[in-house]
Amino acid sequence: MSNKGDILNKLTQQGYRITPQRIMILEAVEDAENHISAEEIYIFVCARYPNVNISTVYRTLELLKELELVTETDFGDGRVRYHSIKKGHHHHLVCQKCGGIIDVDESVFAPLRESLSGKYGFEADIHHLAIFGTCKKCK
């Protein structure tokens, strides 16, 4: 479940339609080297397929998120960013002093998830968090 064809199949199987807009938005996220914002996706798509509406970008991202094909993260700079799930689950430690970002594996959050599950029966849906704080250098 990691290439474009598989993702399009998954859409079809769930009763969603394949549209040119969706294909291009998907490509934008998949091709992005890094986390990409809705606005950046919009610019990318418009370059080849003008007249796409920004609200379609937002709605498509919402859909891809529900289907767990992309993850969304708020890095605190007033703009949410997206990642293809292909790149695996992970999290980011954002230093509020130097702006540096440390990537961490999701396994670091496993004990927290287990603790919430054990104590409260709550299944936390933590896929792609940004945690703010102070890094080693800035302490």
Added chain:
Amino acid sequence: MSNKGDILNKLTQQGYRITPQRIMILEAVEDAENHISAEEIYIFVCARYPNVNISTVYRTLELLKELELVTETDFGDGRVRYHSIKKGHHHHLVCQKCGGIIDVDESVFAPLRESLSGKYGFEADIHHLAIFGTCKKCK
């Protein structure tokens, strides 16, 4: 550092001014039983002191947040909410199916904080999070 006078002193000490707007916005947050939104604070303040501007509410909340006198949390309903720090650090588990909210003490996050500190030397600044997922009933 938990009553209004102390907070006003803290403002003065840091070179900020005491204004009627700030006093009333502070009271609104302190008196609120629960998390309160900027809009609700605005309505509360306007009732006694008309002509306060909503942007002053946002700016004051920004200031109080910087001074660590209030915490901000996004419950995912399109509107950020605030809490007086007087009520202590805690977090919320938000069920995405039934909308229910479970309050949890910040101690649940202590192992995570220690783990991030130990492995990465990163001091996480986690005061008031909303964690999304599925509650026991909705599983």
Added chain:
DNA sequence: ATTGCAGCTGCGAATTGTTGCATCTACATA
């Protein structure tokens, strides 16, 4: 009590993201 001015406020406009609705279209069915 008066003065000076850095900091604060109100106002209106801009920005960012969401929503309602009329129209359009992908695609299942015949």
Added chain:
DNA sequence: TATGTAGATGCAACAATTCGCAGCTGCAAT
């Protein structure tokens, strides 16, 4: 291939928050 329709799109209105700026004011120093 033609048709019906649920699902998708574009557009414009809307909602939440931020910003620029001119004028106002708390308060420290006189």
